[in-house]
Amino acid sequence: MASEKPLWPLLADAPSDADLSRCVHCGLCLNACPTYLITGLEVESPRGRIHMAKLVSDGRSELTASIQAHWELCLQCRACEAICPSGVPYGRIQEGARAQLDAAAPVGKNARRIRKFVLRNVVARPRVLATVVAPARWYANTRARGLVRRLLRGRLRVIESQLPHRVGAPFRATTGGTDADRADGVLFTGCVMGELFGNVHRATERVYERAGIRLSAAAGQGCCGALHAHDGDLEFARRLARKNIAALERTTGPIVVNSAGCGAAMKEYGDLLANDEPWARRAQAFGARVKDASELLSPTQGGAFAGTVAYQDACHLVHAQRIKDGPRALLASLEGCEMIETPGADVCCGAAGIYSLVQPAMSAELRKRKSDQFAAAMPAVIVTANPGCHMQYEAAVREAGIQARVMHLMEVLDEAGSDDRVG
Incomplete structure (x- = not known):
């Protein structure tokens, strides 16, 4: 009963x-x-x-x-x-x-407490995150990396293989070198994205500048709260949402996000804060301004990028934001770019935020499916639109035993549009 x-x-x-x-x-x-x-x-x-x-x-x-x-x-x-x-x-x-x-x-209460502590006190605290990521950035760029990798085994070797081949300087929320008062929109910098993938933020600024849209990385913004919400810490996710709304609601223009998971979470701030009367309407208005970096760009902008490219849908871009054709159209418009559609391009790679750390066996199974597909297709470049996916594909490429670059969509468009690039 x-x-x-x-x-x-x-x-x-x-x-x-x-x-x-x-x-x-x-x-x-x-x-x-x-x-x-x-x-x-x-x-x-x-x-x-x-x-x-x-x-x-x-x-x-x-x-x-x-x-x-x-x-x-x-x-x-x-x-x-x-x-x-x-x-x-x-x-x-x-x-x-x-x-x-x-x-x-x-x-597993203790494991969850540890995760909660790290997500709250490391990921969501910019200075702490910067301190923690700095050694990883140094290691990713050191010449000794190849030797160290050969000595690692098991999960440590997988985690090491997920680091990008080269990690550029961090990109943090300031004014991004653009006069905020004259900006046409806002670049969302996030947390891990800004620390490990600062080169993607810089590429996004350049791509948008060539499209006639100036972006400002307005101060006061921070972690979007997606990782916290996905792990069940909705209270803290709401706190982070309020912080971002308060920091950015006085800006004008679209809020451009180049991380699929962040973009999906921010578009849904209205749902997250639906029962918070003082913030609900503000959250809805904020979410309506959030745009994935691919949404505002036209495939008629041109550019050249020679090579075979396999675009892999980020789950929270294709399933949550329902953006599938736009990124492909942008890539297909580039001169010399040969698109390869791999089976299951829209099936999760197994990254899923912190999933690869807390569910390593299932994550490895899904990564293996991707590595097998890459080994069969042999693309020169694998393109994604999410940092977790990017790191998972770095490992998948090594497991596949192929020579392929893993790039964010904005990096491809930036490289296609200019020979004067900075990492």
Whole structure:
């Protein structure tokens, strides 16, 4: 017999019955789900995970260690959401489910506390993050890297292989060298993106400058909160959202984001703060201004980029933001650029924020699928639009044993438009 009240540890952020009831168990999500494709298990499908949430919500099950394991294996790639005919908001459901684990996980409490501490006190604190990343930047650019790599084994070797071949100088929120009062839009700098992929931010500025759009990296902005929300720390994600809204709402023009995960999270600030009356309307207005870096560019701008290119969809770009054709059109417009479509280009690579660290086995399975596809297609360049994917593809290329550059879409467009480039 069902209990009178749901057994959610954190009822305020629990998946709503309205969201859960939208799933009609049709099964169309199964073959879109990466973990189902690997395991073939119903419990590792969106439909299975929603069923478990419904059991808890109806009081027919406690929040068990088994349910926790199935929820935590989810990549939150939202491929199921994009294909669902009933419009099930799976991303919102999964974030609500993770919030329950954040509040009262049946097992692994210490590991979750450590993750929460790192995400709050390292990733979301610019000075601390800069200090932590500095040694990795130095190591990525040192000549001794090849020797060290040969000595590493297991997970350490995988983590090392995810570092880009070269890490440029950091790019931090200031005025970005552009007069903010005369800027046409804002460049969102983020956290890890600005520290490890500063070259992508600089490339984005140059690409937009050539398109006649001046971007300012306005001060006061910071981490978008996506990693925190995905791990269930919705309270802190809301805090970061408010900070970004307060910092950027007085600017004008679009807020340009070149990290797919950040862009998806920021476009959905309205949902995140829907129950926060003082901020809800401001969050909706803010989200409407957020644009992926590919959205405002025209494929008629021209440029040349010789070579075979395999574009890989970032999950939160293609499934959450529903942007698929635009980046391909930009690449196809470049003189000499030969596009290669690999099977499953829109299937998750297994990076998924911190997923490759907390679920290494499943992440490796998904990365292996990509490396096999790259080995078969032999592209000269693999293009993505998200930092986590970028790092996962660096490892996949090494596992495939091929010579291929991994580049952000903005880096390709920048290289195609100018011979005077700076890293």
